[in-house]
Amino acid sequence: MINVIDRRARRQARSTTTFGDYRRRSAAAGQALTWLCGGALALNLLLVISILLLLAYNGLSYFWQKDLIELDLKDGRKILGEVWSQERSAAVTGARAAAAIDRVRLKIGNRDVNGLDFVWIDAKDIAGRGRPRDAVMLERLEWGNFYGTMAELRKGSQVLATGQDAVWKAFGPLHERKLKERRAIERLEKGAIGDVNYAIEHLRLAEKRLDLENLPTPERDRRKAAIENQVAADQVRYDRLAAELSRMRDRFQAETLVMRTANGEAKEMPVGTVVRAIQPNGMGSLSKLGLYLSRSAEFVSADPRESNTEGGIFPAIFGTVLMVFLMSFAVAPMGVLAALYLREYAKQGPLVRMVRIAVNNLAGVPSIVFGMFGLAFFVYLIGGTIDKLFYPESLPTPTFGTGGILWAALTLALLTVPVVIVAAEEGLAAVPRIVREGSLALGATKFETIRRVVLPAAAPGILTGMILAMARAAGEVAPLMIVGMVKLAPTLPLDGRPPFLHLERKFMHLGFHIFDVGFQSPNVEATTPLVFATALLLIVVVTAMNLVAIMLRNHLRRKYAGSAV
């Protein structure tokens, strides 16, 4: 009897042990899985953070002014520039040490003198290194930076100042005045002269339109004469403005600055073409910070110069944001209406299922294919037809029959519409049946129920889809290259001339700008940091647009929050 009890107790003990073992083992397995999942997440976060840090470091350091270094070479030459990078040979000891090459890469600027911006100098050729306090760096409208010292300030043959210090002192106020003059010239070019050109162009088109219309000859002649008169008047106005412009230009270029390179070569340039003159070696941290901020501000607000290698990228930021905006306006109704039909009206069956699968697969089509479709359908077919019907006078120059911001936005809308449809469908499906019934039970029709109850309740879900769509559209480049994006757009798609929003215009885009600046530029070495800065800016722009949408969504959620509905 005791034996039996004992055995039972032992069995029981064993079974609890087994159970305990099992618990312990499964806990251990669970812990390993937790660590694995956590590790994977940490790895992802690390990647994202390091991308951001890399972009931020490389991009943001570009605007920081380095000191100017003067190298005395053993062959007697002198070189002035910024140290861009240094290369240390790996083998510095032993037999190969003699053959090892340490190199320094300098940005020496003075492209108009040297023909190139960068040089590699072997360390063994360097005799001495200096940091001359009075070395001057000029940022110029053309030919890139100039490094050297100031020699003379001239006006025609008259010398205004000589010697580094005197010239530096006289240069400041004069440069200030020249900058004002340059702005005045730009205002005149873009403002008054642009207006006259625009008017003349319009008159020319009106004249061509007259030829296309079927009018009795005397009537046509009368109208033509009126137009000719107008053109003549505008032409007179144009000539007057052009003369004014040429006078301003002459005055603008009157004063010249003579610079001397480290080797003593002289170079003369109009004062007005200097963007900025600084003496980096004499600057304190605070003034360097000021310079940094001013350059960063220029980068985001100015037009590009020198085939995009210098200046700012404002038109690209503007084009990206405007295009995404237009795309959102196109994709929101398209996606939401399609989702409404699929979810609320269509009879659920094999056909709807197939449509749904097709929509989902559409999201996987390579984007360049959408670009081709946009070119064939929007640009050639629709744009061509619009040109024939509404702009026959400008043919064969196409108006809408060529790539433009509207077609780009519509192409991207097609590309992102599956995302919106899927998200909107999920948002609609999440509205409880009982809420719809509540509305119907009050005598609302199905349409009223959808409009007043279902859509507002589904709005946060729909906005989530819009956020995803916008993020995708802002980063898409390939299809845009064939439907309206250009390297350099002469005008913004939004300006002060009616109809203000010019949907047919081509535009610049940050994504393409990165590619263009980094790999298609004549001065790739100089622009590599710009690639990082532009990429960082693209991320900032996309994040900013998403944040706005997310805030809107959270606002809607808060508005409708507070219960388990």
Add this chain to the structure above:
Amino acid sequence: MTETLAEAVRDPALAPRIEHPILNIDGLSLWYGEKKALNHISMQIPEKQITAFIGPSGCGKSTLLRCINRLNDLIDNVRVEGDIRFEDGSIYDPKLDINALRKRIGMVFQKSNPFPKSIYENVAYGCRIQGINKKRDLDEIVERSLRGAALWDEVKDRLDESALGMSGGQQQRLCIARAIAVEPEVILLDEPCSALDPIATARIEELMQDLKSQYTQVIVTHNMQQASRVSDLTAFLYLGELVEYGPTQKIFINPLKKQTEDYITGRFG
């Protein structure tokens, strides 16, 4: 009166004496696909009284209730035979405007279902649907309805806040206010208290008594005490059949059918 109704009325267990019937259910059968959910139900529902439908889960009481405002139409594969007459017009008349019908027959659901809008807009919803948009009219209707639903004093200072921030009981009373805002003739209540605590339940029951003078009410309930407390007439349904229908007192104290007695005394259900 058709033959079926006449026949039904002859059965004392199914035919209480009703002075002013507002709804005549006449041989109503309903199928969900192949499954028959209601089998030949005939009954009359009196005006300005409270009629309760009781029975175990799946007996068809909610289905019957949802036939009265034709909410079952929304479900695929539903087939109905028989008829319901509402003040001498058939609600299954193909010429009938369903939305107009639903304005006259309001409904309160098992789970409170306020719209994701403000308290004010929830109550004004039905009126806006009918095209009443004048602020002064709406203000008056909202106040009257909220007072009618005994909610005015609790919410008058926060009419513009989201209705979803209210307590469960308040939400359910808001749904009642929403229903009476369009001044229906009949209010259908589909287990209105099943998700509420006893205090909120008591308030709803009190409210039902207050509303009795103006509205005909039909309530589906799982809770037999509730049926005995609030209703004037009780119908017991089982497996899609109307088993017994009569004055509440009689059903609960002296039922004619064994099945009814078994259910009420808790022997099954």
